[in-house]
Amino acid sequence: xxxxxxxxxxxxxxxxxxxxxxxxxxxxxxxxxxxxxxxxxxxxxxxxxxxxxxxxxxxxxxxxxxxxxxxxxxxxxxxxxxxxxxxxxxxxxxxxxxxxxxxxxxxxxxxxxxxxxxxxxxxxxxxxxxxxxxxxxxxxxxxxxxxxxxxxxxxxxxxxxxxxxxxxxxxxxxxxxxxxxxxxxxxxxxxxxxxxxxxxxxxxxxxxxxxxxxxxxxxxxxxxxxxxxxxxxxxxxxxxxxxxxxxxxxxxxxxxxxxxxxxxxxxxxxxxxxxxxxxxxxxxxxxxxxxxxxxxxxxxxxxxxxxxxxxxxxxxxxxxxxxxxxxxxxxxxxxxxxxxxxxxxxxxxxxxxxxxxxxxxxxxxxxxxxxxxxxxxxxxxxxxxxxxxxxxxxxxxxxxxxxxxxxxxxxxxxxxxxxxxxxxxxxxxxxxxxxxxxxxxxxxxxxxxxxxxxxxxxxxxxxxxxxxxxxxxxxxxxxxxxxxxxxxxxxxxxxxxxxxxxxxxxxxxxxxxxxxxxxxxxxxxxxxxxxxxxxxxxxxxxxxxxxxx
Numbered sequence: 287x288x289x290x291x292x293x294x295x296x297x298x299x300x301x302x303x304x305x306x307x308x309x310x311x312x313x314x315x316x317x318x319x320x321x322x323x324x325x326x327x328x329x330x331x332x333x334x335x336x337x338x339x340x341x342x343x344x345x346x347x348x349x350x351x352x353x354x355x356x357x358x359x360x361x362x363x364x365x366x367x368x369x370x371x372x373x374x375x376x377x378x379x380x381x382x383x384x385x386x387x388x389x390x391x392x393x394x395x396x397x398x399x400x401x402x403x404x405x406x407x408x409x410x411x412x413x414x415x416x417x418x419x420x421x422x423x424x425x426x427x428x429x430x431x432x433x434x435x436x437x438x439x440x441x442x443x444x445x446x447x448x449x450x451x452x453x454x455x456x457x458x459x460x461x462x463x464x465x466x467x468x469x470x471x472x473x474x475x476x477x478x479x480x481x482x483x484x485x486x487x488x489x490x491x492x493x494x495x496x497x498x499x500x501x502x503x504x505x506x507x508x509x510x511x512x513x514x515x516x517x518x519x520x521x522x523x524x525x526x527x528x529x530x531x532x533x534x535x536x537x538x539x540x541x542x543x544x545x546x547x548x549x550x551x552x553x554x555x556x557x558x559x560x561x562x563x564x565x566x567x568x569x570x571x572x573x574x575x576x577x578x579x580x581x582x583x584x585x586x587x588x589x590x591x592x593x594x595x596x597x598x599x600x601x602x603x604x605x606x607x608x609x610x611x612x613x614x615x616x617x618x619x620x621x622x623x624x625x626x627x628x629x630x631x632x633x634x635x636x637x638x639x640x641x642x643x644x645x646x647x648x649x650x651x652x653x654x655x656x657x658x659x660x661x662x663x664x665x666x667x668x669x670x671x672x673x674x675x676x677x678x679x680x681x682x683x684x685x686x687x688x689x690x691x692x693x694x695x696x697x698x699x700x701x702x703x704x705x706x707x708x709x710x711x712x713x714x715x716x717x718x719x720x721x722x723x724x725x726x727x728x729x730x731x732x733x734x735x736x737x738x739x740x741x742x743x744x745x746x747x748x749x750x751x752x753x754x755x756x757x758x759x760x761x762x763x764x765x766x767x768x769x770x771x772x773x774x775x776x777x778x779x780x781x782x783x784x785x786x787x788x789x790x791x792x793x794x795x796x797x798x799x800x801x802x803x804x805x806x807x808x809x810x811x812x813x814x815x816x817x818x819x820x821x822x823x824x825x826x827x828x829x830x831x832x833x834x835x
Contacts, residue, residue, distance in 0.1 A: 344610065346620065346641035348676055351684040356677055358658060358712065359735045360691065366402060366411050366715070366729040367391075373727045376715035377440075378704045379433040379489070383407050386464065387715055388417065388440055389729050390427045399428040399442065401464040408713065408733045415464040418444070428458075430487020432494050432521075437461050439521040441487045441496045444470065455485055455498050459521040471524060473498070473515055488542045488549075491758040492520040493834065495549060495571055497530065499538050512538050512553065514571035518834060528571045531555075543595030546629050547759060547815075547830050552580065552593035552603050560587040562605050566630050580624055581605060582636060588622070596652040597707060597757050597768070599629035602682065604639075604648040604659060611643035615668040621645045621661050625682045637682060646671070649703040653710055653736050657682050660691065660714060662699050669724055671698055673716060691732065692716075696723030707757050710736040756818065760832035764802040767818050769794055769827065777822060781831075784815045794820065803833050 367373045372392035379386050385404045390397050399417040404410060417440060418426045428442030441457045456470035473496070485498035497514045512531040517524045530551060531538065540553035549567040551574070554560050563577040580603050581588030591605040603626075608619040621639040626632060639659060648661035658677040666672065673691040678684060692698050696719030704713040712734040717727040756767045767779065779799050781789040790806045792799040801818070803811050811833065819828045 344638050346638045347678075347682075347685045348639055348641065349685065349687045351679060351686050354687045356675070356686045356689050357656070357679070358675075358677055360675070360689070361408075361733045361735075363692070364408060364411075364731045364733075365721075366731050367400075367414065368728065369400075369414065370722070370726070372725065373729045374700045374717045375427055375429055376700065376702045376717070376729050377429055377431040378702060378713055378715055379431050379438070380704065380706045380711075380713065381433055381708070385713060386431070386433065386438055387729065387731075388428050388431055389715075396445075397427060399426050399440070401438070401440075401460075403463055407711070408731050417458065417464070417467055429485050430489075430494075430496055432487065432489025434489065434492045434520055437520050438464055439489065439494055439517075441494070442485055443498070444472075455496070457494075457496065457517075457521055457524065468521075471521075473524070473527065474500075484539065486540065486542055488544050490544050491761050491834070493518050493570065493760050494521060495542065495544075496524075497540065497542055497551070497571075512540060512551075516570045518570075530565065530567070530571065530574050531577070539590055541591055541593040543593045543601065545595035545597060545601070546599045547832050548595075548599075548629055550593060550595050550601060550630055552591045554589050554591055554605070556589075560589045562588045562591045562603065564603065564630065564633075578633070580633065580636075581607065581622070582609075590647045592647070592649040594650045594652055594703075594705075595630075597759075599627075600652045600681070601626040601630055602650045602652055602657055603633075604650050604661075606645050606648065606661075610638065610641070613642075613644040613664055613668070615664065617668065618644045618646055618664045621648050621659065623650070623659070623682060625657070627681070634682075639676065639685060647699065647701065649701060651703060651705045651712065651736075652681070653705065655679060655681050656736065658712070658736070660701055660703055662701065669697060670695070673698055673701060673714075692718070692730075694718065694720035696720050697725055697727070700727075705736070712736050756829055756831060759829075760834045761803075762834045764800055765831060767792070767794075767799045767801060767829065769797050769799070769820055777820060779818055779820045782817045782819065784817075789816065792818075801831075 369391055373389050376387050376389045383405055385408050388399055388401050390399050400414040401417055402414050403412045426444045428440040430441035432439045437459050439459045444456050445453050455473040458467045458470050460467045487494060487496040494517045495514055497512055500513050501510045511529050513527045514530050515524050515527050538553050543550035549571060551565045554562050562581040564580050565574045565577045567574045588605050588607045593603050595601045602623055604621055604623045606619045607622050610620050612619055620643055622636055623639060624636055625634045642665055644663050644665040646662045648659055650659045656677060656679060660673055660675050662671045663674050664671045675689045675691050676685050698716055698718050701716040714732045716730055718730040719725055719727050721728055756765045759765055777794045779792045779794050783789055792801055813833050816831045816833060817828055818831055
């Protein structure tokens, strides 16, 4: 009851803010930036004072694909939870036919994380298992999740722990499908931390990177940094905390990605106007590159970024922005995005997907040349958003028509998109209030079959270049290497050590090869960096492999 009352209060505050925003801001007038290149929206008094002129908005690309159709096949909606409370923050991992999803439930004593499992690819779900309880925490939200070698790892935020009696971040693992859990590992010292906030994580084989917001100052409880820690032994031990970003008094909504032995970080930074930045690390968070501005740095906010990195090093960054207009509430905008085809080294131009100014949170995926985006759309009311989907067959140059994924009363959001790299199945989880509107959330699920490259195979066409990827990478026993665009799908691939010494030749069949970390004499190799290289008349492709023990 306390949770529902709190939500009602929060809703009232939000609606009051929306009414104020609608009275105080003319959100529907487009303007040019001072250099005349970019159109955006904002407060007219500020714009006039800066001598900024009006301009037409950039075109949206939704519905521009030649046939406009969606190749991805979505299955039916499935209700995952039935706990009669506020269920939110879903996070998922999958292996084989099994899917695990963690989520948070508002109970009488606080907020508790739960876990459910499906052994039939999401058709049915087992009973919920509580990851913590009121004896160990009054609030716990686990937003990072991984699975390797029979062990589930979760990471997140805990409040009022018995052992650490205030706010902290911690990690747990279970080796029996979530029934029993290890004692928590706490990342911060056992005393009240001035500021903690969002957290997230990513897992690659037995390696896990955890990232979270943190603040050292008591003044205004300000977040001043993003910190990371890594485990290379399936969550048994954790390395020291490293600082990824340090800027005082900011709002770090962030997302992590991984490809080709590189960690990608996309985050929003809010010194005054919110913008989206990108940085990466090639040593699991020990050092980070200087941040690159991904949004355009104009007066209006660019926020709620989403990031996806494909195994072959193609990235898409999405966010929503007010610069082409805002919806009736003043708090919604359009989905913008940029694509990188070289593992984050360079980025393509900023492009616009939607045009009705009613979008907020988005998540995307890339599989081959196919790009898909799921976003939250408020066209039927700010407190009644629905989820929509669109896809691009050509890495974001043109897009299909939109597909409405949900259609029910109440709120929908906190969506989490998960691509199972083993078989290209797409899993979508979200919070849904249809059974107890407007804010009585349960977790819902839809599975989709991602269809890639059908037209190319039917026409017998091949790409004019080749590329390669591997998964998992890093790895500790074997890794699967995929070669895209290899004529006939067959060939040879050579493995070299970090000094360029020849290690082994692998046979490529149907565009795939597997390496078990041995040389031509089948001798096991030590941990370190290796390179897989394929050469054909179409071109060359090299991928860096990291062998861990």
